[in-house]
Amino acid sequence: MYFMDLGSFGSKGKKESKTKYKQKKRYKMRELMRKEIPTPKEIMNYLNERVIGQYEAKKRLSVAVYNHYKRVMSNVYDIGNDGDFKDVEIDKSNVMLMGGTGTGKTFLIRSIAKMLGVPCHIHDCTKLTAAGYVGEDVENVLTGLLQAADFDVEKAEMGIVCLDEIDKLAKKGENISITRDVSGECVQQELLKIVEGDVVRVMPQGKRKDPRVPMISINTTNILFIAMGAFVGLDEIVAERTQTKTKQIGFNRDQYVEDKEDSNMLHNVTSTDLKKFGIIPELIGRFPVITSTNPLNKEELIRIIKEPNNSILKQYQKLAYIDRKKLEFTDDAIDIVAEIAVVTETGARGLRNILETILNDFMFDSCDSRKRKLVVDREYCLKSLDNTLDRGTKEKLKEALAA
Ligand SMILES: Nc1ncnc2c1ncn2[C@@H]1O[C@H](COP(=O)(O)OP(=O)(O)OP(=O)(O)O)[C@@H](O)[C@H]1O
Numbered sequence: 001m002y003f004m005d006l007g008s009f010g011s012k013g014k015k016e017s018k019t020k021y022k023q024k025k026r027y028k029m030r031e032l033m034r035k036e037i038p039t040p041k042e043i044m045n046y047l048n049e050r051v052i053g054q055y056e057a058k059k060r061l062s063v064a065v066y067n068h069y070k071r072v073m074s075n076v077y078d079i080g081n082d083g084d085f086k087d088v089e090i091d092k093s094n095v096m097l098m099g100g101t102g103t104g105k106t107f108l109i110r111s112i113a114k115m116l117g118v119p120c121h122i123h124d125c126t127k128l129t130a131a132g133y134v135g136e137d138v139e140n141v142l143t144g145l146l147q148a149a150d151f152d153v154e155k156a157e158m159g160i161v162c163l164d165e166i167d168k169l170a171k172k173g174e175n176i177s178i179t180r181d182v183s184g185e186c187v188q189q190e191l192l193k194i195v196e197g198d199v200v201r202v203m204p205q206g207k208r209k210d211p212r213v214p215m216i217s218i219n220t221t222n223i224l225f226i227a228m229g230a231f232v233g234l235d236e237i238v239a240e241r242t243q244t245k246t247k248q249i250g251f252n253r254d255q256y257v258e259d260k261e262d263s264n265m266l267h268n269v270t271s272t273d274l275k276k277f278g279i280i281p282e283l284i285g286r287f288p289v290i291t292s293t294n295p296l297n298k299e300e301l302i303r304i305i306k307e308p309n310n311s312i313l314k315q316y317q318k319l320a321y322i323d324r325k326k327l328e329f330t331d332d333a334i335d336i337v338a339e340i341a342v343v344t345e346t347g348a349r350g351l352r353n354i355l356e357t358i359l360n361d362f363m364f365d366s367c368d369s370r371k372r373k374l375v376v377d378r379e380y381c382l383k384s385l386d387n388t389l390d391r392g393t394k395e396k397l398k399e400a401l402a403a
């Protein structure tokens with residue numbers, strides 16, 4: 001698989017007569033677009049090689065990204081603006097990606113950015129505060145993108161910005177601190193103009209505005225924004241709505257139970273649910289593509305431990321190899337590691353911590369010991385984790401392993 005370089009599309013050739021240049025460019029760009037913008041299926045295939053599971057999210061993202069870059073081509077190189085479609089402007093397809101911790105949200109976006117060869121910046125929204133408060137200005141999200149593009153403004157203007165932890169900006173109920181509420185809501189308001197598509201002036205180093213430092217203008221029209229977060233509690237809002245609805249239309253209780261157990265509640269999120277959660281309607285409206293990742297099950301976690309080229313197991317095996325040692329895990333040991341990640345609800349993010357604990361003694365002695373090989377089996381796993389797992393987790397694990 002080759003890496004395309006969408007970022008270099010922006011560079012202009014030598015000067016020619018304006019119309020000739022435009023014509024040639026339009027022709028070239030249409031050709032390039034056909035060849036260079038990966039189709040949704042190509043994006044999906046690329047993601048399938050790296051991201052385990054998450055079929056729905058991968059499919060939604062593949063289409064959203066494809067449409068986004070078609071829109072960029074249309075805006076920048078005047079493609080498709082003829083005949084009946086001369087005055088038709090394609091709206092932005094910013095994405096809202098929801099899902100629990102360690103389910104692959106950030107990993108998905110990083111993988112897409114890598115495939116497209118566009119700069120990608122992931123910004124932690126919890127650090128943002130409204131203008132005038134101590135903290136970061138919202139414009140900093142663009143400074144980060146500019147840095148990811150090595151200060152090439154044209155490249156940055158076609159990049160991807162992830163607004164991570166956007167759910168932490170939600171307005172809260174009456175009994176939560178008012179100051180934090182106001183701040184979160186104001187940040188949401190301030191994000192609107194950036195997300196919508198506007199020329200925003202940013203400080204190159206991401207500091208607070210200073211009249212002595214020249215600012216850089218960035219047009220955000222062609223930047224793809226992806227808002228991400230765990231949205232803890234949103235599933236309950238959806239469940240409540242579904243329950244009320246089913247009750248209203250007279251389904252019996254069994255039907256409701258079936259619906260609730262059926263799938264990930266986040267698949268059924270509507271803008272009304274997000275509003276109830278505390279996201280302002282104007283912001284919701286600017287993220288028309290809503291999708292979510294599922295909690296990873298044991299089989300998927302086992303595949304994540306073993307399969308990817310850069311899998312976590314291979315990383316520890318490489319560390320051992322550098323010390324000229326061999327490290328192996330039996331299948332039932334991997335089974336336990338995956339089961340603990342399920343029980344503790346830490347997703348793939350928890351795997352590293354579990355493996356780190358299991359292998360701590362081995363890695364501590366590695367340089368001095370003459371032992372050439374370690375085979376981690378079920379007993380070794382349970383013994384090395386004995387002190388770190390709390391009683392609740394141990395009991396749940398026992399139940400799961402007995403099942
Ligand atoms: N579905 C998956 N397939 C393969 N690897 C995965 C998957 N999900 C997570 N991982 C691995 O786990 C790591 C952590 O996942 P990631 O950072 O994407 O989690 P997240 O959903 O963004 O969680 P958080 O909400 O805590 O930020 C990734 O770097 C990746 O190596």
Ligand SMILES: [Mg+2]
Pocket residue numbers: 105106107164
């Ligand atoms: Mg993340």
